[in-house]
Amino acid sequence: MVRILVCVKQAxxxxxxxxxxATRRLIIAxxxxxxxxxxxxxxxxxxxxxxxxxxxxxxxxxxxEDAKTTLREALAMGADxxxxxxxxxFENSDTLATSYILAxxxxxxxxFDLILCGEASIDSFSAQIGPxxxxxxxxxxxxxxxxxxxxxxxxxxxxxxxESSETVKAKTPVVITVxxxxxxxxxxxxxxxxxAFKKEIVMWKAADLGITGEKVGETGxxxxxxxxxxxxxxxxxxxxxxxxxxxxxxxxxxxxxxxxIVAR
Amino acid sequence: MNExxxxxxxxxxxDLILELIGKGSELATKLQTQLTAIVLGHNVKDQAKELVGYxxxxxxxxxxSQLKExxxxxxxxxxxxxxxxxxxxxxxxxSTKRGKELAxxxxxxxxxxxxxxxxxxxxxxxxxxxxxxxxxxGNALVTQVFRTKPQIVTIPRRKFEKPKYKExxxxxxxxxxxxxxxxxxxxxxxVKPKEIAETKIEEAEVVVGGGRGLEKKEDFKILDELAHTLxxxxxxxxxxxxxxxxxxxxxxxxxxxxxxxxxxxCGISGVIQHVAGIRDSKTIVAINKDPEAPILEMADYIVxxxxxxxxxxxxxxxxxxxxxxxx
Numbered sequence: 001m002v003r004i005l006v007c008v009k010q011a012x013x014x015x016x017x018x019x020x021x022a023t024r025r026l027i028i029a030x031x032x033x034x035x036x037x038x039x040x041x042x043x044x045x046x047x048x049x050x051x052x053x054x055x056x057x058x059x060x061x062x063x064x065e066d067a068k069t070t071l072r073e074a075l076a077m078g079a080d081x082x083x084x085x086x087x088x089x090f091e092n093s094d095t096l097a098t099s100y101i102l103a104x105x106x107x108x109x110x111x112f113d114l115i116l117c118g119e120a121s122i123d124s125f126s127a128q129i130g131p132x133x134x135x136x137x138x139x140x141x142x143x144x145x146x147x148x149x150x151x152x153x154x155x156x157x158x159x160x161x162x163e164s165s166e167t168v169k170a171k172t173p174v175v176i177t178v179x180x181x182x183x184x185x186x187x188x189x190x191x192x193x194x195x196a197f198k199k200e201i202v203m204w205k206a207a208d209l210g211i212t213g214e215k216v217g218e219t220g221x222x223x224x225x226x227x228x229x230x231x232x233x234x235x236x237x238x239x240x241x242x243x244x245x246x247x248x249x250x251x252x253x254x255x256x257x258x259x260x261i262v263a264r
Numbered sequence: 265m266n267e268x269x270x271x272x273x274x275x276x277x278x279d280l281i282l283e284l285i286g287k288g289s290e291l292a293t294k295l296q297t298q299l300t301a302i303v304l305g306h307n308v309k310d311q312a313k314e315l316v317g318y319x320x321x322x323x324x325x326x327x328x329s330q331l332k333e334x335x336x337x338x339x340x341x342x343x344x345x346x347x348x349x350x351x352x353x354x355x356x357x358x359s360t361k362r363g364k365e366l367a368x369x370x371x372x373x374x375x376x377x378x379x380x381x382x383x384x385x386x387x388x389x390x391x392x393x394x395x396x397x398x399x400x401x402g403n404a405l406v407t408q409v410f411r412t413k414p415q416i417v418t419i420p421r422r423k424f425e426k427p428k429y430k431e432x433x434x435x436x437x438x439x440x441x442x443x444x445x446x447x448x449x450x451x452x453x454x455v456k457p458k459e460i461a462e463t464k465i466e467e468a469e470v471v472v473g474g475g476r477g478l479e480k481k482e483d484f485k486i487l488d489e490l491a492h493t494l495x496x497x498x499x500x501x502x503x504x505x506x507x508x509x510x511x512x513x514x515x516x517x518x519x520x521x522x523x524x525x526x527x528x529x530c531g532i533s534g535v536i537q538h539v540a541g542i543r544d545s546k547t548i549v550a551i552n553k554d555p556e557a558p559i560l561e562m563a564d565y566i567v568x569x570x571x572x573x574x575x576x577x578x579x580x581x582x583x584x585x586x587x588x589x590x591x
Contacts, residue, residue: 014401014536026404095368095376109564124399125517126380128368136374140449141336143365156453163363167454168335174450180506180518222377227407228399235548236564248567249577252549253585255565261526262494264468264586 002055002150004046005112006079007102007133010063010070011036011123024230035070038118040077040185042178045148046116047078047186053150056080058109062090062101068201075196076188082199083109087206089213094221099132101216104209106137112174114155119144119179127177134175142168145180268353268413271295271351273320274302274343275358276334278311279426282318284356284419286427287385289319291354294387298322302346304339306332309439316435319427323437324350334455335448340366342443352414354393356385359418378493379408383423402517402540406579420521422466439530465515470496473515473526473542476503477531477571481510486572487530490579493586496513496524501538516541530571534559551575 013032020027035043059074060083061067071082085105093101094121107117115137118126127143131150134141146165147158153172188196202220206216214220240255242248256262271292292299299463302319303311307328308355312323324346328336331525347355347370350583357367359381371378383405395417395454399406438569463470472491474484484498491498499515499522506514515522517537523544530551532538550563551571560566567574 012400014403017400017403019403026400026402079536090382094377096371098376099372118434122401124377125401126378127364128378128380130374131365131368135369141365141369142450144361159361164333164456164457166452166456168450170450177405222371222375222412223379223408224411224412225406226394226409227481228404229407231398231405231543233562235562237561237567238564239566241568245569245573245577246581248569249581252565252567252574252578253581256526256547257585259547262582 002049002053002114003110004049004055004057004113004114004116004188005106005109006039006043006046006057006059006074007115007117007129008039008059008061008070008074008131009036010034010067017161019230024232026228026230033066033070035073036118036121036123036212038120038122038178038180040118040151041180041182042118043074043077043079044117044183044185045173045178046114048183049114049148050078058083059104060085060102060109062086062098062105071201072196073188075199075201076193077186078188078192080199082141082201084201084203085209086203087211087216088219089206092218092221092225093216094223094229095126095128096222097216097220099129099136100220101211102129103133103136104124104211105204106133108204108209111173113153113174114150115175117175117177119177130175130177135148137175140170140174140178142170142174143177144179145176145242146179148176148178148182171254266442267328269353270297270346270350270352270354272300272352272355273357274304274305274355275360275363277358277360277421279362280358280360280363280421280524281315282426283421283424284358285315285318285320287419287424288356291387292321293517295353295391297353299322300352302343303327304331308409312437317429317431317433319430321435323435325437325439326443327439328443330445330557333452334362334363335450335452336369337448339444340373341446342368342491343370345443347374347414355414355416357418357550358415359420362388362419362562364418367416368414371416374416375412376416377410377412379410380418380541382417382419385417385419393528398517402536402543409547415570422521422523424565436534443445455586465497465499465513466522468522468524470494470526471515471522471545472496473499473501473527473529473532474504475501475530475532475538477533478504479572481508483572484510486579490528490575493579493582494526496526501532523573529559529563531573532559533557534562557579
């Protein structure tokens with residue numbers, strides 16, 4: 001009986017984000033939200049381990065109340081039960097505060113063999129929560145796993161680093177962050193989606209975890225956001241045109257040489 | 265909060281540490297403090313002198329046989345103790361995968377903030393450190409400030425210039441021996457070096473990029489030829505690696521970040537994740553069949569056309585102008 005907890009984040013679907021070109025502000029309120037991509041890989045991996053060895057897959061998120069839809073997605077994929085940790089005082093929490101909330105929730109949910117997270121979230125991409133959670137729980141951490149196996153109480157993972165790949169072993173309980181390469185997440189069937197509505201989502205507020213205001217939200221955060229702006233694009237945007245490919249190529253080659261961009 | 269002072273720099277990457285020293289020295293001057301480089305490992309004492317030459321005013325060295333293996337906990341425990349004892353106000357760490365994990369865990373142990381992958385770092389007129397990074401898949405640049413110290417940031421390779429080596433530079437080297445190392449919680453049982461291209465794509469002056477517009481794998485030959493003509497390298501987008509499995513490494517947010525003198529995007533639509541990896545290229549040429557492709561919006565020279573025709577024609581034109589093969 002393997003007990004696995006998967007931490008998921010309801011992220012902004014960055015591929016559908018629009019920018020107000022006049023102000024360079026992002027129109028975040030209109031962008032759809034979804035489970036962060038790599039968190040789906042973490043879920044898929046957890047479900048595969050459960051299918052092979054038996055056990056239970058729980059999932060948890062810290063987020064706004066509408067993150068319930070994200071948890072339904074996780075339940076449809078095959079998680080058995082979900083936890084939504086939500087409180088108005090959590091707003092504007094940075095990774096320091098968020099990892100605190102998450103760690104308190106994990107301690108209350110119970111003991112696990114594996115805690116899986118995505119390597120980073122698709123919207124903020126900070127790759128902080130997994131490592132910070134492991135530290136707060138005082139258990140081993142394996143980051144950037146692209147292959148995973150569990151034998152008894154030993155986890156073996158293959159990690160992909162910049163100039164090498166390595167195999168790492170650790171004793172459970174372990175926090176593991178996974179990369180996109182680890183698997184291809186399943187698309188839940190209609191039946192699975194229907195079944196997900198019968199599964200339980202436990203809702204906890206700050207008070208349920210004994211969390212007080214000073215350790216969360218802006219007060220509990222070490223980092224504060226001053227500004228979010230679309231980057232300036234300053235490109236020449238000169239179209240090179242012609243009748244034939246040869247003519248265009250000739251013009252382009254000459255332009256690049258004249259401008260000193262290409263030298264022989 | 266005022267008890268914190270000094271700028272620190274650490275990376276296990278020998279190139280990145282120099283870039284951190286360069287940027288760190290600049291910030292230390294603005295903050296009216298000193299730059300200290302940290303050297304950790306086994307038989308690493310020689311490195312300290314080199315870092316002084318690159319501008320470190322102080323180097324703290326922990327040379328210990330327990331730091332021979334790349335396990336995180338021994339390193340982490342050393343950094344935690346040093347930071348707790350000496351209280352730097354700012355700690356620059358390298359954004360390698362190892363460095364990012366180390367930074368996040370160090371921040372957790374110190375109850376500190378951490379801004380990873382900073383692309384810009386400046387001190388404003390109130391003396392605050394402004395840390396900027398890309399978020400929302402390349403759609404936005406966020407500016408963040410710290411409310412507590414130490415301020416931990418990680419910096420990717422090639423963001424800041426490597427400083428010049430000066431033989432005459434002087435600095436203090438401190439060897440630290442009385443330090444407790446934590447035992448590793450994970451065990452590295454095998455390390456396989458990756459097959460790395462002869463020259464790294466980050467080093468290339470010219471990169472020819474190939475995307476979904478490539479019809480078949482063999483078409484990479486026309487890109488190769490163009491890259492060869494320009495003395496550059498070829499790079500691919502993530503779909504050619506992930507979906508088509510043609511190649512093993514990609515250029516983009518989660519792969520290689522490049523800033524060549526010239527980037528030629530061939531059949532690349534320009535999804536934000538890819539654009540985030542090439543944004544800093546000096547000149548961008550985009551060749552695409554689709555006149556609506558987003559990449560065209562961020563190119564200096566735009567060609568709307570089929571890469572399978574344009575690219576070989578461009579190689580031919582350049583060769584002719586350069587006079588290759590005529591002699």
